[in-house]
Amino acid sequence: xxxxxxxxxxxxxxxxxFEHVGLRYGIGPEVLSDVSFTxxxxxxxxxxGPSGAGKTSLMSLLYLGRRxxxxxxxxxxxxxxxxDRSELAKLRQNIGVIFQDFRLLPHMSAFENVALPxxxxxxxxxxxxxxxxxxxxxxxxxxxMHRLPPTMSGGQQQRIAIARAxxxxxxxxxxxxxxxxxxxxxxxxxxxxxxxxxxxxxxxVIATHSLQILERLPxxxxxxxxxxxxxxDPKVAISDxxxxxxxxxxxxxxxxx
Amino acid sequence: xSRIFALSSRKNVGYDVPLHLKLGTEFLVLLITLMSFxxxxxxxxxxxxxxxxxxxxxxxxxxxxxxxPAANISEDxxxxxxxxxxxxxxxxxxxRLSQKDMQDMLSPWLxxxxxxxxxxxxxxxxxxxxxxxxxxxxxxxTATTRRLLPDANVDAHEExxxxxxxxxxxxxxxxxxxFCLIMLVTAAVVGGAVRSRMAIHHRELELLHIxxxxxSYITHQFVRYIFVxxxxxxxxxxxxGFATIGTFGLLSHKxxxxxxxxxxxxxxxxxxxxxxxxxxxxxxxxxxxxxLRVLREMP
Numbered sequence: 001x002x003x004x005x006x007x008x009x010x011x012x013x014x015x016x017x018f019e020h021v022g023l024r025y026g027i028g029p030e031v032l033s034d035v036s037f038t039x040x041x042x043x044x045x046x047x048x049g050p051s052g053a054g055k056t057s058l059m060s061l062l063y064l065g066r067r068x069x070x071x072x073x074x075x076x077x078x079x080x081x082x083x084d085r086s087e088l089a090k091l092r093q094n095i096g097v098i099f100q101d102f103r104l105l106p107h108m109s110a111f112e113n114v115a116l117p118x119x120x121x122x123x124x125x126x127x128x129x130x131x132x133x134x135x136x137x138x139x140x141x142x143x144x145m146h147r148l149p150p151t152m153s154g155g156q157q158q159r160i161a162i163a164r165a166x167x168x169x170x171x172x173x174x175x176x177x178x179x180x181x182x183x184x185x186x187x188x189x190x191x192x193x194x195x196x197x198x199x200x201x202x203x204x205v206i207a208t209h210s211l212q213i214l215e216r217l218p219x220x221x222x223x224x225x226x227x228x229x230x231x232x233d234p235k236v237a238i239s240d241x242x243x244x245x246x247x248x249x250x251x252x253x254x255x256x257x
Numbered sequence: 258x259s260r261i262f263a264l265s266s267r268k269n270v271g272y273d274v275p276l277h278l279k280l281g282t283e284f285l286v287l288l289i290t291l292m293s294f295x296x297x298x299x300x301x302x303x304x305x306x307x308x309x310x311x312x313x314x315x316x317x318x319x320x321x322x323x324x325x326p327a328a329n330i331s332e333d334x335x336x337x338x339x340x341x342x343x344x345x346x347x348x349x350x351x352x353r354l355s356q357k358d359m360q361d362m363l364s365p366w367l368x369x370x371x372x373x374x375x376x377x378x379x380x381x382x383x384x385x386x387x388x389x390x391x392x393x394x395x396x397x398x399t400a401t402t403r404r405l406l407p408d409a410n411v412d413a414h415e416e417x418x419x420x421x422x423x424x425x426x427x428x429x430x431x432x433x434x435x436f437c438l439i440m441l442v443t444a445a446v447v448g449g450a451v452r453s454r455m456a457i458h459h460r461e462l463e464l465l466h467i468x469x470x471x472x473s474y475i476t477h478q479f480v481r482y483i484f485v486x487x488x489x490x491x492x493x494x495x496x497x498g499f500a501t502i503g504t505f506g507l508l509s510h511k512x513x514x515x516x517x518x519x520x521x522x523x524x525x526x527x528x529x530x531x532x533x534x535x536x537x538x539x540x541x542x543x544x545x546x547x548x549l550r551v552l553r554e555m556p
């Protein structure tokens with residue numbers, strides 16, 4: 001199932017491309033100004049920045065939850081500015097999102113929560129059952145798939161949220177502080193899972209403020225500061241380039257990411 | 258509609274948006290029950306007025322009354338007038354109203370007048386039954402009467418019938434207006450309920466959008482919810498309506514003449530089922546329009 005996504009991802013030339021994107025709410029100031037970057041298929045990025053820098057707004061643009069007030073966003077080789085609502089909805093089915101607060105539907109069982117993206121995608125019930133049961137077994141929740149999320153522990157809820165985000169084999173996986181509520185060891189294990197998914201072809205963007213993760217994993221970083229974005233890749237940093245920002249500069253001092 | 262049943266056939270019949278969990282569902286069912294019941298009452302108005310108009314007109318439409326003033330009553334003149342009238346083509350029957358019929362007719366106003374009858378200046382009345390009302394036959398009857406009894410007065414009931422039908426049609430129009438108003442109120446109530454539910458479940462709707470749910474997918478959830486709730490309300494409303502019709506029929510049967518006859522034909526019974534169902538469809542339509550409109554307001 002995941003391999004087929006890898007095959008599909010190879011045919012997408014452009015995963016995400018932001019060109020001079022600006023975003024403002026109502027008549028307020030711009031929360032994102034002139035943001036430009038490209039996510040190529042199969043890439044892995046961290047999104048960092050202090051609180052109020054526009055991280056949540058950038059994430060909402062990435063999962064096509066809103067349209068930019070200026071500039072253009074290309075997703076999966078399509079200019080999203082010219083797509084209508086139904087075309088945008090179809091495009092969103094290629095994106096999996098893991099929220100910091102999980103955002104599980106409390107009236108639905110773990111099974112139903114994970115099955116939701118497949119139902120939205122129109123898959124038949126028989127296939128939904130087999131895919132969801134297989135994945136819930138894989139994340140270790142095979143025994144409690146019919147329990148309601150409020151009756152489960154935080155860790156179990158997080159696994160449901162992850163399973164829901166990956167069940168439909170998204171081409172792009174976005175995670176907002178996925179390790180925020182976990183201890184370091186489990187957090188690193190989770191990052192291992194994301195790396196595994198990335199190796200299978202899924203493009204990944206993770207918003208994090210975990211120093212440990214940023215120091216250990218040398219993936220490119222999208223650094224947001226006061227609505228402006230800088231891309232920094234630790235792997236290609238050279239000696240005569242501008243000073244390399246250490247993770248502490250955009251994480252420390254009680255700053256949220 | 259097939260989508261609604263496809264969704265219902267799912268093993269888990271729950272909604273992605275927890276519509277069934279919040280308070281207010283019973284209130285919505287109650288409102289739709291009331292609206293269905295009111296629509297049936299409005300229909301009873303339309304149908305019974307139709308029946309009343311029909312019975313009034315069938316009695317008067319094909320008859321003409323000739324009134325001969327008391328001073329000019331002569332048995333020979335009346336006899337020759339009756340003979341003249343019977344010769345007109347299209348006249349089925351022409352006869353003088355008997356003394357007993359006249360007394361019965363006057364008794365509600367004058368009481369028992371049998372002892373005073375000879376002293377009362379009561380005109381003679383002739384009822385002419387015709388096959389079919391037309392200007393030609395009315396003119397012929399008038400001409401014959403004028404020729405044989407110039408002082409007699411021909412009353413074709415046209416003015417009275419016209420006023421009666423005007424009143425009945427006005428009342429029917431009023432009942433239909435009430436019915437349309439019920440439809441409008443139902444649409445408004447359902448629209449309001451859907452709008453408030455969408456505001457309550459804004460976060461869930463946003464989540465479904467993020468997962469790639471189209472506006473029509475989300476709208477179907479609300480349409481299904483309204484369809485099920487309105488169907489419940491409509492069924493209860495129909496039962497209440499039928500109970501009312503039954504009670505009305507029973508009272509009408511026990512007290513003939515005090516209540517209009519609403520004995521229903523097969524198609525009219527069907528109407529009393531179809532119309533509330535139409536109300537349910539209007540609710541579904543209102544839910545769909547409202548949900549799509551609210552979703553378009555979302556980013």
